[in-house]
Amino acid sequence: MTLSREAIVDHLKNMVGPERVITDEQVLKDNSHDRYKKFETIFGVYTTPIPAAVVKLADTKQVSDVLKFLNQNKINAVARTGGTATEGGLETIVENSVVLDGSQMNQILKIDPTNMLATAQCGVNLGELEDRLREQGYTAGHSPQSKPLAHMGGLVATRSIGQFSTLYGAIEDMVIGLEAVFPNGEITRIKNVPRRSCGPDIRHVIIGNEGALCYITEVTVKIYKYYPENNQFLAWALDNMKTGFEVLREVMVAGYRPSVARLYDAEDGAQHSFDQFAADKCVLLYMAEGNQRIAGATAEGIAEIVGKYDECRPIDSKIIENWFNHLNWGPEKIIEERELIRKNLHIGFTTEVSGNWDCINTIYENVLERIRAEFPHIDDLTMLGGHSSHSYQTGTNLYFVYDYDVVDCKPEEEINKYHVPLNALVVEETLKAGGSMVHHHGIGKYRTPWTKAEHGSAYYILKGLKDQFDPNGIMNTGTIYPVEQ
Amino acid sequence: MKIAVCFKTIADYGRLSETDWAWDERHFVDTSFVRRIFNCFDESALEMALKLAGTSLNASDPAELTALTVDDRQSDLFLKHLTAVGYHHVARIQCNKKIDLRFNSLTVSDLISTYIKQEEHQLVFLGRQGGAGDNRQTGFLVAERLGWPCIREVTAVVRDESSGCLKVTSRIDGATLVQTVKLPMVLIAGHCIDSPYLRVPTLKQKLKAKNKPVTILSNTRLGIDDDTLINNGKTLIDLQRPQANRPCIFLEGKNPREQAKRLYAEHLKQVFTL
Numbered sequence: 001m002t003l004s005r006e007a008i009v010d011h012l013k014n015m016v017g018p019e020r021v022i023t024d025e026q027v028l029k030d031n032s033h034d035r036y037k038k039f040e041t042i043f044g045v046y047t048t049p050i051p052a053a054v055v056k057l058a059d060t061k062q063v064s065d066v067l068k069f070l071n072q073n074k075i076n077a078v079a080r081t082g083g084t085a086t087e088g089g090l091e092t093i094v095e096n097s098v099v100l101d102g103s104q105m106n107q108i109l110k111i112d113p114t115n116m117l118a119t120a121q122c123g124v125n126l127g128e129l130e131d132r133l134r135e136q137g138y139t140a141g142h143s144p145q146s147k148p149l150a151h152m153g154g155l156v157a158t159r160s161i162g163q164f165s166t167l168y169g170a171i172e173d174m175v176i177g178l179e180a181v182f183p184n185g186e187i188t189r190i191k192n193v194p195r196r197s198c199g200p201d202i203r204h205v206i207i208g209n210e211g212a213l214c215y216i217t218e219v220t221v222k223i224y225k226y227y228p229e230n231n232q233f234l235a236w237a238l239d240n241m242k243t244g245f246e247v248l249r250e251v252m253v254a255g256y257r258p259s260v261a262r263l264y265d266a267e268d269g270a271q272h273s274f275d276q277f278a279a280d281k282c283v284l285l286y287m288a289e290g291n292q293r294i295a296g297a298t299a300e301g302i303a304e305i306v307g308k309y310d311e312c313r314p315i316d317s318k319i320i321e322n323w324f325n326h327l328n329w330g331p332e333k334i335i336e337e338r339e340l341i342r343k344n345l346h347i348g349f350t351t352e353v354s355g356n357w358d359c360i361n362t363i364y365e366n367v368l369e370r371i372r373a374e375f376p377h378i379d380d381l382t383m384l385g386g387h388s389s390h391s392y393q394t395g396t397n398l399y400f401v402y403d404y405d406v407v408d409c410k411p412e413e414e415i416n417k418y419h420v421p422l423n424a425l426v427v428e429e430t431l432k433a434g435g436s437m438v439h440h441h442g443i444g445k446y447r448t449p450w451t452k453a454e455h456g457s458a459y460y461i462l463k464g465l466k467d468q469f470d471p472n473g474i475m476n477t478g479t480i481y482p483v484e485q
Numbered sequence: 486m487k488i489a490v491c492f493k494t495i496a497d498y499g500r501l502s503e504t505d506w507a508w509d510e511r512h513f514v515d516t517s518f519v520r521r522i523f524n525c526f527d528e529s530a531l532e533m534a535l536k537l538a539g540t541s542l543n544a545s546d547p548a549e550l551t552a553l554t555v556d557d558r559q560s561d562l563f564l565k566h567l568t569a570v571g572y573h574h575v576a577r578i579q580c581n582k583k584i585d586l587r588f589n590s591l592t593v594s595d596l597i598s599t600y601i602k603q604e605e606h607q608l609v610f611l612g613r614q615g616g617a618g619d620n621r622q623t624g625f626l627v628a629e630r631l632g633w634p635c636i637r638e639v640t641a642v643v644r645d646e647s648s649g650c651l652k653v654t655s656r657i658d659g660a661t662l663v664q665t666v667k668l669p670m671v672l673i674a675g676h677c678i679d680s681p682y683l684r685v686p687t688l689k690q691k692l693k694a695k696n697k698p699v700t701i702l703s704n705t706r707l708g709i710d711d712d713t714l715i716n717n718g719k720t721l722i723d724l725q726r727p728q729a730n731r732p733c734i735f736l737e738g739k740n741p742r743e744q745a746k747r748l749y750a751e752h753l754k755q756v757f758t759l
Binding site for chain 2: 272273275276279316318319321322323325326335338339340343344346378379380381382383384403405
């Protein structure tokens, strides 16, 4: 028998205490969405079903008890910590969903300089962890723009990546061990060892599961020595993205690992005021860091490679350093953005994809060409461009950035008029060229139409995980896995 | 109705660290590595004028907008931006680079008022203060030189259709004033809640604006020679860092729980509502 909304709330209160079960209407509304629906929610419109309750979880035992109850009663559970998701993964699309808020599980459990590990509960803010590490001369090496707001659980759940990924890797390269709770209440711990050969690496069942398989309660990540005094910035202006991709590739293939390796097209660069220093040009920039010898050799090696390209003209590194130091999004930027959207009916989004070196420029060119040719509201666009910000031995990512005026439509119509079709054009062209449709935001709920196309025959494995760990389908319905009609 | 909006671009001072605030022998702080932005009060004035022009499209004398700045070529990008968002004319007064205009509202107002007279504008918008000088004088001095009335702390302007006048809203000492005024007039923009940000041009508008010219005038062409600008009776002797106390609010409450509740409701709630 399906439990009523009131019965769900009563049961939850009995399990965790009434003070931990929030039913305030505005809190429920705020927890029904993430940044994907930022436009309509800024105007006070909430089109997603409002959850029955938000449960402020205290510990792993409570997570287990609550999940077991929800599973037994087939109630949809949406895991949430910092709330900075961008792809609809936090939307409560099923009536009477329960939001499992882990933000109060916020203890840094251990910093272990001998083994170079830090263990934190899911609700620990990454910025706070980083501050604690830096006090002791270490860094987590993970620095997404959302660092001041994002929590460890959410970062691991979405396979997040940071601005220094080219040196430190993405979150999956940093996570050593985990604790997670499955919908049947099973608590699992994966131990912290440097490497092992004991069957498949089961960390990857949990990392990136977006709350669709289990609830992450604790994370252990690597830490690194922090040498900010050795950071070196390098930047060049160049005429076209194709050359930029070639340089990015050559640097990576030569074995250099700058912490930052970015390539902006002229349009996207102008958003960052690069046009004030390199009008109508693409901008290629690097940051070399690490101990003095490594940072020096990295900067020198990159400069030597770029120097072979006549097209590249140096930019004052101080400009890039100053820009980079102001890139993160804290609460004040969120407020400013909301204000700008409200006043000017103007909004921007991104779609991030990846591809190997042999197709990345094709993806870049084809996506932009197709949007210009096919998007019916192109006249409302104020910006269309992109950049690469995470490079690998084998390829790189692409961040397509599009801003637009919201014209002649209600707040709740904005998504389908603009964001969804633009997102679709990016994803389709990327898959067509052989790339991946999502680089680091997660699939969420809006790229699920292409989950099967993304994985092809390997979807069998992905589907198997859902069948095994969440047979009742209560874990964040509609995320990663498309809702079957 | 010919409208001129005077603006300046400034370095984004929020991006300078404490150690960056070092000056040379001419008392100039190096900001060459920091992006430039519209001075915020000027940005409001620019947007207010666009809104006014938008409401007067069908009027018998539609608004003709000019954006004017006294600066060197670093402002050209901003002037292009203004062309794209709807300014009919954009002009820049280029002075000899040796002339320090930062604390010299008198000179700047001479240049602006001379231009306004030459071009026969009837309405001048300016932001109330801005840039390194923060002088808060230029608007008043422009009005004085033109012999026009002036309203400060303006937050909105619309046409009064019946009289052919303007209805100007300003906010002074916590009171809101709405005045119906005849042109000519100088309006000084203050904290403007309705038009804080300049609109963003579409791709199409940007493309169209790309090849539109920027009018560049020298001070000599306006009939003001370099000596007059340099010998203005002002000498900058020294710069000093002001006391940098941050404003704070004391939250009253019976107990920490009540204080925390107030902190959330009054200050944090909007931050957490993503």
